Amino acid sequence: VESRLRAADGNYRWFLMLGEPLRNAQGSVVRWFGTCTDIEDLKQAEEALKIQEAQLRALTTRLQQVREEERAMVARDLHDQIGQILTAIKMDMTWLARRLPEKKGEAHDRIKKAIELISDGARSMRKICSGLRPGILDDLGLAAAIEWQAGEFASRTGVSCQVSLPQDDLRLDGDLATAIFRIFQESLTNVARHAEAQAVRASLYTQNGNLLLVVVDDGKGFREAEISGSLGLLGMKERAQACGGDLQISSSPGDGTTVTVRVPLHSHAPSVNDHAHSNSR
Ligand SMILES: Nc1ncnc2c1ncn2[C@@H]1O[C@H](COP(=O)(O)OP(=O)(O)OP(=O)(O)O)[C@@H](O)[C@H]1O
Ligand SMILES: [Mg+2]
Numbered sequence: 001v002e003s004r005l006r007a008a009d010g011n012y013r014w015f016l017m018l019g020e021p022l023r024n025a026q027g028s029v030v031r032w033f034g035t036c037t038d039i040e041d042l043k044q045a046e047e048a049l050k051i052q053e054a055q056l057r058a059l060t061t062r063l064q065q066v067r068e069e070e071r072a073m074v075a076r077d078l079h080d081q082i083g084q085i086l087t088a089i090k091m092d093m094t095w096l097a098r099r100l101p102e103k104k105g106e107a108h109d110r111i112k113k114a115i116e117l118i119s120d121g122a123r124s125m126r127k128i129c130s131g132l133r134p135g136i137l138d139d140l141g142l143a144a145a146i147e148w149q150a151g152e153f154a155s156r157t158g159v160s161c162q163v164s165l166p167q168d169d170l171r172l173d174g175d176l177a178t179a180i181f182r183i184f185q186e187s188l189t190n191v192a193r194h195a196e197a198q199a200v201r202a203s204l205y206t207q208n209g210n211l212l213l214v215v216v217d218d219g220k221g222f223r224e225a226e227i228s229g230s231l232g233l234l235g236m237k238e239r240a241q242a243c244g245g246d247l248q249i250s251s252s253p254g255d256g257t258t259v260t261v262r263v264p265l266h267s268h269a270p271s272v273n274d275h276a277h278s279n280s281r
Contacts, residue, residue, distance in 0.1 A: 002014060002017075005036075007040075009148045013040035014043045015037060015038055015040075016036075019033065019034030020032070035046075041122075041250070052245045053214070065175070066104070074132055074134045075128075075129040076089070078125060079126070079129045083122065083126075086121055093111055093114055093118065097112065097117075100123075111215045137172075137178070137181055141170060142170060142180055143165040143166060145181050145187075146163055146165065146184055146202065147163055149188065150163045153188045153200075157192045159191065159192070159200060160199045161188070161202065162199070162201045164203040164205070165204050166205055166206060172265075176211070176265075177208025179242065180204075180211065180213050180261065183239055184202065184215065186236050187202075188215070190232060190257075191217045192220070195217045195218050195220060195256075196254070197217040197219030197220075199217075200215065200216065201216045202214065202215045209264060210263065210264055211245075211263050212261065213261045215259045216256065217258075218256045219255050219256055220253065221251040221252050221253045221256050221257050222257065223252055224251065236261075240262075243264075245261065245262050245263030245264060247261045
């Protein structure tokens with residue numbers, strides 16, 4: 001039994017008490033034997049650990065948010081500012097090419113080459129931008145972004161990637177859409193890096209007020225017990241938990257891997273202040 005008792009110094013502390021009755025021949029208790037251990041320090045350490053855990057979790061969530069905001073900002077600035085400059089240079093070059101007295105010759109070739117280089121630059125800039133944060137996620141939403149990412153994955157890896165998406169508009173909160181999208185990206189990265197799969201099937205659907213994303217591959221699978229210190233899977237779980245949901249991985253060697261994310265729609269993620277007595281922010 002754990003109980004709070006007054007200690008010798010007059011303060012209340014937590015004690016762990018263990019007792020054994022000594023009975024006589026008739027079975028009635030004659031005496032109690034037992035120990036009483038002061039566990040106040042242990043209790044306090046447990047409490048401190050719980051608070052630290054909640055704070056760490058909040059910090060992770062915040063770091064991810066900041067990272068996401070920064071990526072979006074860099075992508076937007078790159079796209080808007082550098083994009084405009086490149087377009088302007090290209091227009092000027094084209095104008096110049098038209099004004100050249102002769103339509104052939106070295107000057108003309110060089111201008112043509114420069115215009116091609118500018119187009120290449122614009123293309124790789126767009127690629128970098130969508131790598132940082134796909135505009136489609138903000139413009140057209142999660143389902144469209146997942147479809148786009150599946151297509152990118154298939155064309156880059158040669159592994160087929162079928163997606164099934166909900167018919168109607170999901171209208172998700174931005175953080176939730178981002179979390180699910182990043183989890184999807186990380187699942188695909190894992191498939192590309194480890195699974196040696198032929199095909200991936202992903203489905204996004206709602207069920208009983210939850211949003212579910214299931215990603216199944218037919219690759220070589222793995223034993224979860226043999227994974228230690230891996231940050232990718234941990235990050236995926238953290239993201240799901242930050243949205244108030246959870247993430248399950250089921251995999252066995254030779255049998256492929258299934259990642260299932262479930263997050264409640266229309267509910268707020270637990271805040272730190274629910275767990276810890278923190279007054280930050
Ligand atoms: N789809 C999969 N198929 C087969 N093995 C997988 C799959 N996903 C994960 N694994 C195994 O689980 C391990 C942990 O994955 P996790 O994403 O956490 O780490 P990682 O991909 O090795 O590194 P990173 O931290 O960069 O993501 C991988 O090293 C791999 O052995
Ligand atoms: Mg990984």
